[in-house]
Amino acid sequence: MKVAFIGLGHMGAPMSRNILAAGHDLVVHDLRRDAAAGLIADGAAWAGSPREAGAGREAVVTMLPGPLAVEQALLGPGGLLAGMPPGSVWIDMSTSTPAVADRIRAQASPRGIAVLDAPVSGMAAGARDGTLQIFAGGDAATFTAVRPLLAAMGDPERILHVGPHGAGYTVKLMINLLWFAHLTATAEVLTIGTRAGVDLATLRRCLLASPAASHFIDRDVLSVLERGDYDEGFALALACKDLGLAVDLARLAGVPVPVSAAVEQIYRQARARYGDTGGEMLPVKLLEDLTGTPLRLLAETRLPAETRLPDAPAALGPSVPADLTAPPSPSNQPSLSAPQE
Ligand code: NAD
16 A cells, blocks of 8 residues: 655654555655654655655555644645545544544545544554554544554554544543543552551552452553653653643533543643653652652562463562452453553
């Protein structure tokens, strides 16, 4: 397939590499030409503008920071739409909004250009390994036509058509909103509990054995608790963008969201304190710093690898005590929502 890819950052560069590896003919573009150097060495062609990138292509993928960049790259005389031929497909894999894509689609449809929103979860590691989860919104026929291209970037079992135009963006924003809410709530629970005198490992073990268990407590929080790693692979600036878009969507949908609004404010505080490029888990550190309570598991409280449950991930900490009745652990079930992002 003749493909173009625009936006060669943390996610877009490895996704493009997988498109090339799958044998597609690839043209790439980014505001930063140096971002394309490795891909050009591997066989991709360079385009000097989005318009040039779209010329003669059957499908064009965008993986841009957010709605503003998407609109800038698509519209206007040097924009992608001006270059794409009738019968081609624009696939936006950015975490963006239905409203912006609607505006662009209003200009694309009369030119015979199909549109699909297909944002992803799975972090830069998933982009590198070609195991992203993909949530597509748009016509079923368009989805089917580009599925083989999506399969070059994602796990075929987790490439889902989730509804009409905009549904992919909505699903993605809701996944991120809930994950950020898990993070902020878990940070508060672990901090209160340990300051009130309960050992951190014991508290976590009891939470995992209770109806309050979550995938976040089971797996994702361990990068902080075990390594003090706040995940710089996904920047606070992007997390704040996603939370802002989710709260905007709630406003459009007429839904009061006091919890989501509070989560967004906490993230904005973390961004103000630690900067745009700080990791997405830094709201945990915000509370650690405010209360002087570092949340770290001691090495001796972790379960040795050879005694872990067979299906437990390598990073999993203490197992749930056998004498406690636990609900099925989220880690033991196939899950659509990967660790953030
Ligand atoms: P990034 O900032 O690393 O990369 C964005 C790239 O887009 C940069 O190379 C930038 O130069 C380029 N760019 C910006 N505006 C442009 C324009 N107008 N024209 C051409 N190029 C332009 O961002 P990322 O981490 O790769 O994220 C990209 C998208 O994927 C975002 O919407 C993000 O929310 C989403 N996402 C990120 C992750 C993650 O773990 N990083 C995971 C899932 C989804």
